[in-house]
Amino acid sequence: MVSAFQKVAEKKELWRYGDAIVVAVSGGPDSMALLHLLHSVSKEQRLRLVAAHVNHGFRGEESERELQTVVRFAEGLELPCETVTLDMPAYLQENRLNLQAAAREKRYAFLRDTAERNGASIIALAHHADDQAETVLMRLIRGAGLGGLSGMTDKRAEKNMELIRPLLRMNKSGLLQYCEDYGIPYMVDSSNAKRDYFRNKVRLDILPYLEQYNPRLSSSLQRLAEVAGAEGDYMEQQTELLLESIVSRRQGHLEVSCADLTRLHVALQRRLIKLILRYLLQENDYLSFEGIEKMRLAALPESPSTWRMDIGANLVCVREYGIMRWFRERSDAAVPALGAGGYVYKIAPGLQALEAEPSGWTFTFHWSAEPEAGNEQTAGYLACFDCSQLELPLVIRSRLPGDRIQVLGLNGSKKVQDMFVDEKVPPSCRALYPLLCDAGGRLLWIPGIRRSSHALAVKDGRELLYITARNE
Structure with a gap:
C-alpha cells in the first residue's frame, strides 16, 4: 500500500520534495492511515508534517477520546499535533446554520490557520474511494451534470491553500487492513450509523440496495468519476480557449456575439456561459442549469433581439441585437448625480x-x-x-x-x-x-x-x- 500511495502521489504531483503538509486527522481509520502513510514516506521525501484535529463538541466524551487518540498517535510518530475544541452546538443555535456546512466551514478555517502558522501551503484530506463513490451517487441523485459526476479531485486550490486527497483510489477495506497490519489505533464515529444525514443514508441504505443489481457498483461509480473528470478537464481547457478567442471585455462587460455562441456545440455553449459567470461571481449559488439554459436559448436566431435576465448579486445578462452581454449594474451612488443614476x-x-x-x-x-x-x-x-x-x-x-x-x-x-x-x-x-x-x-x-x-x-x-x- 505504501508503494501504491507513492505512485499516486508522483503521478498526480500531490506534493514536492521538502514540502510542509498539514494532515487533517479526525481519529477514524482513514485519516489515521493517511497520517501513517505520509509519515512512512516523509523521510525520503523530506516532508514536514503537522497533524491537525478538530473536536466539534458534538459527541461529548467520545469526541474527547478521539482527540486524545490523535494526539498520542502523533506523539508516537514524533510529529507535532495542533488541536482545537469548538462548541458547535452553541454556535449553530446562535447562528441558525446548517450543521454540516457550519462544521465544515469551522474545520477548514482551522486547517488553513494551522497551515499558515506552520508555513505550509498543502492540506491533506483522507477522502477515499468509497467516499468518492458515495459523492458521485449523491450528486447523481440530485441531478448533477458532468462536472458534478467527476466527484472529488485529487488536488484543488482553495483560497491560498492546495487541498490534496492521496487516498482517493484506495478502498475503505484496504485502509482498515492497513491499520490492522501496522497496529494503528483508530476510533469509530458513532454518528456514522445514524441516518440523519443524506450521506449516511446513501452509505447504509441506497448503495447496499443497488449493489443487488451490480455488486461492483462502488467501483463503477469510481470509474465514472475518473472518466467524467478527465473529459471535464478537456472540455474546460477548450472552453478557456474559447473565452480568450471569442469573448471580449468592454466597459466592464463580458460579451460574445450570438452568432459565435450559437455555432458552438451545445455542450460548449453551456460551459462557456458557466465560465463567464464564474469570472463575474464569487459564489456558485447562481449557476443553475435552468438559468444557464435560459441564457443559451436567448442567443438563438429566433429569440427576441432584446432580452434581459437578472441573475443575482447585481449581475445581469442581456441580449442586445446580435450581442450577449454579462455585467454588474451600477448602484446610483456610483456615478455623479443627474437624474436617476446619470452624470x-x-x-x-x-x-x-x-x-x-x-x-x-x-x-x-x-x-x-x-x-x-x-x-x-x-x-x-x-x-x-x-x-x-x-x-x-x-x-x-x-x-x-x-x-x-x-x-x-x-x-x-x-x-x-x-x-x-x-x-x-x-x-x-x-x-x-x-x-x-x-x-x-x-x-x-x-x-x-x-x-x-x-x-x-x-x-x-x-x-x-x-x-x-x-x-x-
Whole structure:
C-alpha cells in the first residue's frame, strides 16, 4: 500500500520534495492511515508534517477520546499535533446554520490557520474511494451534470491553500487492513450509523440496495468519476480557449456575439456561459442549469433581439441585437448625480482631456484658430465646432427624458431615443451614453452617431474646437 500511495502521489504531483503538509486527522481509520502513510514516506521525501484535529463538541466524551487518540498517535510518530475544541452546538443555535456546512466551514478555517502558522501551503484530506463513490451517487441523485459526476479531485486550490486527497483510489477495506497490519489505533464515529444525514443514508441504505443489481457498483461509480473528470478537464481547457478567442471585455462587460455562441456545440455553449459567470461571481449559488439554459436559448436566431435576465448579486445578462452581454449594474451612488443614476461633466475652456467614467468614454479637446486638414464637421468620433457660436461651458452628460437633437442634414429635430433605436445602440448602454451639450441645454453631438447643425465650423480665422471621442 505504501508503494501504491507513492505512485499516486508522483503521478498526480500531490506534493514536492521538502514540502510542509498539514494532515487533517479526525481519529477514524482513514485519516489515521493517511497520517501513517505520509509519515512512512516523509523521510525520503523530506516532508514536514503537522497533524491537525478538530473536536466539534458534538459527541461529548467520545469526541474527547478521539482527540486524545490523535494526539498520542502523533506523539508516537514524533510529529507535532495542533488541536482545537469548538462548541458547535452553541454556535449553530446562535447562528441558525446548517450543521454540516457550519462544521465544515469551522474545520477548514482551522486547517488553513494551522497551515499558515506552520508555513505550509498543502492540506491533506483522507477522502477515499468509497467516499468518492458515495459523492458521485449523491450528486447523481440530485441531478448533477458532468462536472458534478467527476466527484472529488485529487488536488484543488482553495483560497491560498492546495487541498490534496492521496487516498482517493484506495478502498475503505484496504485502509482498515492497513491499520490492522501496522497496529494503528483508530476510533469509530458513532454518528456514522445514524441516518440523519443524506450521506449516511446513501452509505447504509441506497448503495447496499443497488449493489443487488451490480455488486461492483462502488467501483463503477469510481470509474465514472475518473472518466467524467478527465473529459471535464478537456472540455474546460477548450472552453478557456474559447473565452480568450471569442469573448471580449468592454466597459466592464463580458460579451460574445450570438452568432459565435450559437455555432458552438451545445455542450460548449453551456460551459462557456458557466465560465463567464464564474469570472463575474464569487459564489456558485447562481449557476443553475435552468438559468444557464435560459441564457443559451436567448442567443438563438429566433429569440427576441432584446432580452434581459437578472441573475443575482447585481449581475445581469442581456441580449442586445446580435450581442450577449454579462455585467454588474451600477448602484446610483456610483456615478455623479443627474437624474436617476446619470452624470454630468463641465468642459472648461482650454481643457484637453476628459474621462466620462460611468460611460466608459474618453474625450480629447483641441482648441485651435487654424482649421485642421479636411476640417470635417463630423467624422463619426470626431466633431468640429465654431467656438464663437457655442454657449460655454459645454457639458458632457447622460441622456434625459425627452432629449432631442437638431440633426445636421435633416429638417427638424429627432428624439435621441429614436436615434439609439435606429443605430441599434444596446439598451444597456443607452442610459449612460454620453451627449455633448452647451450651457443653454442645446444638444450638439451624439458621439459616433450624429452631430447637430449648430456651431458649424467656418474657415474665417475663428477659434475652433475639435473633439475626439473614444469608447474602449
